[in-house]
Amino acid sequence: MTSKRRPGSTPRQRRRDRLIAQAEAALARLAVAPRDHVALGSLEEAAAGLDGLVDGGEGDTELRERLVDAPRRTHLAWPPGPALPIRTDRLVLRQREPADTADLHAIYSREDVAEYLLAPPLELDEVEEMLAERATAQADGFGLVLEREGRVVGEVALMFRGPTQSELSWVVHPDHGGRGLVTEAVRELIGLGFGHFALHRIYAELDARNTASARLCERLGMRKEAHRLADYWSKGEWTDTLQYAVLASEWS
Numbered sequence: 001m002t003s004k005r006r007p008g009s010t011p012r013q014r015r016r017d018r019l020i021a022q023a024e025a026a027l028a029r030l031a032v033a034p035r036d037h038v039a040l041g042s043l044e045e046a047a048a049g050l051d052g053l054v055d056g057g058e059g060d061t062e063l064r065e066r067l068v069d070a071p072r073r074t075h076l077a078w079p080p081g082p083a084l085p086i087r088t089d090r091l092v093l094r095q096r097e098p099a100d101t102a103d104l105h106a107i108y109s110r111e112d113v114a115e116y117l118l119a120p121p122l123e124l125d126e127v128e129e130m131l132a133e134r135a136t137a138q139a140d141g142f143g144l145v146l147e148r149e150g151r152v153v154g155e156v157a158l159m160f161r162g163p164t165q166s167e168l169s170w171v172v173h174p175d176h177g178g179r180g181l182v183t184e185a186v187r188e189l190i191g192l193g194f195g196h197f198a199l200h201r202i203y204a205e206l207d208a209r210n211t212a213s214a215r216l217c218e219r220l221g222m223r224k225e226a227h228r229l230a231d232y233w234s235k236g237e238w239t240d241t242l243q244y245a246v247l248a249s250e251w252s
């Protein structure tokens with residue numbers, strides 16, 4: 001194998017040259033196909049690598065803007081969400097509103113809901129704080145509340161994990177569980193993930209004791225990819241984690 005090497009170049013310069021070429025090639029491909037998964041993966045890797053290598057030398061300001069910052073604002077950020085609300089057979093899926101706080105508190109304050117969530121049952125002011133934090137972090141994901149007969153009965157979300165991957169989350173008030181409402185909402189959400197957001201892979205991570213979530217993943221047709229033993233410290237103990245996933249090419 002031959003490699004083109006600048007005379008007297010350092011390993012750092014050669015790595016930088018390689019990443020510049022990689023980013024430029026990915027951008028050229030994205031100019032033709034803006035959600036090309038291969039180009040997005042390649043661009044994400046190149047921008048992350050260049051982030052630490054473009055550090056104030058001659059021409060670096062232009063290079064950083066062209067190959068790191070501008071791509072992150074455009075290609076590597078999620079597109080704006082779809083038009084809402086969305087109606088499914090039994091639900092209205094819409095954005096959360098401040099008036100939903102009481103309904104959400106009725107969900108997140110329960111011991112049985114919090115059992116396998118990261119946080120303990122929440123007080124009203126903690127729910128308000130959580131909603132305020134999420135409102136300022138909208139670029140981190142896309143969430144929908146499940147409205148049924150005028151009340152919010154649950155929430156589902158796609159959390160941003162890079163330009164082409166996303167992690168699912170879900171919760172339902174136990175009074176409305178066991179009827180397939182979450183399945184109905186998440187099916188719609190995965191459809192948006194692969195359709196509107198043109199994602200490549202969607203996954204869920206859950207406490208292995210959370211059998212209702214595992215059944216939900218299987219009902220949705222997600223593949224079990226891993227059972228990690230004692231990998232996560234949660235509420236005073238090491239817990240196992242299950243990972244389920246589905247690729248765009250597998251979803252119908």
Ligand SMILES: CC(C)(COP(=O)(O)OP(=O)(O)OC[C@H]1O[C@@H](n2cnc3c(N)ncnc32)[C@H](O)[C@@H]1OP(=O)(O)O)[C@@H](O)C(=O)NCCC(=O)NCCS
Nearest residue numbers: 113116170171172177178179180181182183206212213215
């Ligand atoms: C995980 C959680 C969302 C699952 O809720 P759920 O009510 O089981 O999910 P669905 O609304 O999709 O209902 C599915 C159940 O209804 C039944 N069902 C009844 N009618 C149905 C229908 N029309 N379509 C599909 N399922 C139906 C299913 O058989 C299933 O029951 P089963 O699991 O006992 O077989 C819920 O337990 C929860 O909120 N837990 C607390 C929060 C949490 O742990 N979140 C996940 C963190 S990873």
